[in-house]
Structures are given as C-alpha cells and as structure tokens.
Amino acid sequence: MATNDQVKQLAKAYLDANDDAFRTGLLQIGAAEAKKGHASAAREMKELADRIKGRPRGKILNLGLVDGLFQVSHPNTRLDELIVSDAVKDKLRRIVDEYRNRGKLAAYGYANRRRILLEGAPGTGKTMTASVIASELGMTLYIVQMDKLITKYMGETSVKLRQIFDAIQHNVGVYLFDEFDAIGADRGLDNEVGEMRRILNSFLQFIEADSSESIVIAATNNKQMLDRALFRRFDDVLHYSLPTAEEAGMIAESVIGGYDTKFFASDKLSERLARLCQAEIVGVCRDAIKDALLSGGPVTNEGVLALCDERLGIYGPSDTEKLAG
Template sequence: MATADQIKSLIRSYSEEDRERFYSIALQVAAHEAKQGHASLAHEIRGLVDNHRKRTHHGLTVVPFPQELKGLVVSENPDIPFKSLVAPRATLDRFHRVIKEFYQRGKLQQHGLFNRRRILLAGPPGTGKTMSARVLAHELKLPLYTVQVDRLVTKFMGETSAKLRQIFDVMAQKQGVYFFDEFDAIGGDRSLDNDVGEMRRVLNALLQFIELDQSDSIVIAATNNPKLLDPALFRRFDDVLYYSLPDESERKHLIELVLGTFLSGRFSWKNVLETCNGLSQAEIGSACRDAIKEAVLHDKSRVTENELIENLDQRREVYSGL
C-alpha cells in the first residue's frame, strides 16, 4: 500500500494542479506496489496514468464528444489565475461573485436560489473576454469547452439547430465552462432586414435551449458588438459584463504583470502609458512579450522604456493598416 508520504504528496500535487508531479508520484506508488508483490495493482496504476497522459497534451484534453460535433468543440484545462485578469474593479468584483456563488451554490439552493451560470461578455476585441473564460474555468477547476461558432453555422436546413441541441445535451452530461465566442453569429437580432428564415429558427432554438438548460455547467457567450444581439437574449443571461479598452491604471498594472522581473527600475511611465493609449489589453500584452523576447535574445535582464515604446508603436502600426 502507498506510504503516508506518498499519499500526502499525491494530495498536495493534485491541489496545486501539478499534473506531472502527480503522475510521477503515482508511478512511484506503482513501483512500490510491484516490490510488495502486487503486480496486478501496479500494472493497473501504470495503465491509468498512461491512458490519462494519452488524453492530455499541452493542457488540451481530448473529450469523447459525439462524432457530429468533432472539430466544433475544443477542450482545454487552463492554468490562468484570477490575478492575471486586468479589468475595471467593478467588472472584477462581478466576476468574483460568479466564482463565489458557484462554490456556495448548495447554500443558495437551500433557499430556492441558484448560482449565476449564464454570463454574457461584451466589448471590443482584445479586451479580455476569452481570457476571462479561461480564468473562470481555472478558478472553478472545470474544463473549458470552446464552441467554434463559425463552424457551427451551416447552410443546411436544420443542421445548426441540431448541433446546438447536441451541445446542450453534452452540457448536461459533462460539467464544464462552455464558451461561445462570436456569439452574434447565432444570436443575431431577428428584426434585422438581412436576416433569413433559417437563422431565425436557429435563434428561436437557442433561446429555448438556454431557457430549458438546468445543467451544472457554466455558459459564457462573448460578442464584440452587443448591438447585433437579439434583445430577447439578454434576459436569458444571469449577468452581462461589459469590457472596454484599459484606462491608465489598468495599462500600468498590465505592463507590470507581464514584464515582471524584466521591468526596468528607470521607467518613465508617462511616456509609456501615453503610447498605450487606444491599444487593447491583448495588444499591450503582446508588445510586452515582444520586448522580453528581444531582451532575452540580447542577453539583457531588463526592458527599458524606449524598447517597450518601440514595440508598442509596432503594434499600433500593425492594427492601423486594418
């Protein structure tokens, strides 16, 4: 039988989400059992570890979804903590409320109440909507299932609604955070002149699926333009969070977070923060990582103000041509 130290190490590595250490200790347990003459148990433990490793690759877990949904849902186990999310305090507080209610959902249910499960994220590209879904999945210790909405919509009558039904059926069987990006592709306003009958039927089906969903999974929908969504969708969500470009304090916090130890002690924040004006969180983060790469390649341990500004300007030039 596993030693007390091995059991404690297994629990510690699991709680710290250190998958490789967990595997290593499990194999040590298998080796220990083999020495004790328990060959069958040792073989079973090794088989369990090998099978799970085959299903896991760079944080992506292959989940046996129905064949019809192959390629439509991407699964991952994110490791992005809450502190990595840069957003206004009010947004962070409401996001934290979702996490708090999830962990205390049993207490709420005793009073006939339910935790927030359906969240709509709205805001410009690069402001943190996808990262928020990953952070939430990590904080709730649930897998993240990203629905490829652009692949979900097909030209065949009834096929899109059928696939949506399958996704909601899976949602009831596999608890997780289900992320629908570019949600307006299936949730568009039915009153728009260019709307077609099939997409109206898809939206009607979607409204019904959301209304009837009583699973333990979390549904997150994201859109860059909430004005494109049908008004009936908004009341189907428990909370709507609006994202925007970062203000000055958020820009500074983001730069400090990404640069970390590469942040130079002689930083003229005024010039840097002015250069960030108009850039999204994703663009600023990418510029910081580009600056770190250059520092590493030149054997430098710090990123200077001018080096970061140069990379920020390059990001601005890339997007200015779009």
C-alpha cells in the same frame, strides 16, 4: 462524520456514475448524523440526496466524438492575473462565490449565476475571463467552434446546437460561445435570413430549458447586434472596455516582470500603451522580451515605446484616440 466504508461507497458510486448508489450513501450518512443529534447535517444530506433524485438521467457524452465542436482545455489562469475594471472583477468574484455556494442557495430556492454574457471590444479580456472562471472553479473549459457549428445545410446547425446543450447537461464545465453575434443577431435585422432566425430561436429554447450545473458564457464584440430577447436569458452581463493608462502599465509590468523583475512602466509608456487593447499590449510586451533576449540587454521603456508605436502605425497616423482593437 462519514465512516471509511461510507466514503468508499460514495467514491465507487461516483466512478460508476451510479446516481442511485450515491444517493443511498448520502441518505445513510444523513441517518447516522440524525442519530447523533446532528439535525442540520442530516437535513443537508437529505437535501443533496433529493437533488440527485430529481436530476435528469442521461449518458455521459464523449465530447471527442461530437464532430469536433469543442476546443477543450484545462486553464490555470487565476483571477488576480486578469487586469480589468474593479466592477468586472467584483462581478466575477460574485459568479465564482455563488457557484461554490450553489447548494446553500438552492436550499432556499435560489439559483446561482451560471449564464453569463460578456460584451466589449476585441482583445479586452473576454476569452481570458472564461479561462479564469474555469480555473477558479477547477472546471474544464469548452470553447464552441463556431465554424464547425454553423453549416450551409438547413437544419443541421440546430441539430449541432442540441448536441452542444446535451454536452452542457451531462458534462459539467464552463462552455464559451465566442463571437456569439454569429448566432445571436437581432431577428429584426433586414439582412438576417430565415435559417439564422431559426437557429437563434433554437438557442433561446435550449438555454431556457437548461438546468445543468455547467456555466454557459457568451461573448460578443457588438452588443447592439444581439437580439433583445437574449438579454433576459442571461443572469449577468459584463461590460469590457479598453484599459486605462494605469491598467496598461500594470499589464506591461505583469508580462515583462516575468522576465525582468526591475522593469517599471513610465507614465509616458502607460499612456501610449493605453491606446491599444489588452491583448495587443501583451503582444507588444512579449515582442520587447524577445528583442531583449536576442540583444542580451534589458527591456527598456524606450524599446517598448518603439514597438507600441509600430503597432499603432498599423491603424494609420490619424489615430490618436484609443483604438477598438
């Protein structure tokens, strides 16, 4: 066990961003463990110290000064609040578990999954997934502002992309490139201009060279538009679909249950809600709660059905199948 002085030394080194002092503290703890005959603990300290020694040195970037390229948040959304398929949840658990145990994987020469591609219809939970990963790992979420990234001036977007990857390297967090097809479109498409091809080439180079401990997430509504070279740069691809009737009912009960614990979604309501994407179901349920608050009555299946049909009417009377959002 580390002494109080050793713990204080590590804390001070961390606050001062002094890698050398932090590494020295780890080696001292390792040496003390070795003297006690704790070979395994000593070896782990040595491996951690070696990882710090080999880490690229650099300044801590002030993200607030990087041209407003990020929307920064500290989510508290848990995995059990995300209603997606079991396959997607299993992959998310694996991503979180690998990150938490990245040291153990690194000791055997393996890297944890940290470059993730999310694809699916709008409103199916992709952005919320980034919040969940950040929350589960206690990390800050940085959403790249695409309108600030892409400019009309030749070469400027690539410069900003470099700034983003500098931040990814030196400020550990979860970084989300939403609407990723804006920069990841297939270079073979006839309508792709030369500048956008150069931007994609820059992104491929940056993500290939990225050795940070940050998690990089790209989200797209149209996987078919993405350049094929992108897929091998990502460690995992998660596919998001519109909810089943059962999932739609669960979303309704989860949202409305916070206001009315007795609410239960009928089969009829669940099937009707399943024509909407997850984000629209949440919106309909919140509208139902507002109506109940103003009227002083309970939230009813009939009331939610009426609001659901009102939403479906936006897409036209001919839409009888699930909507893409």
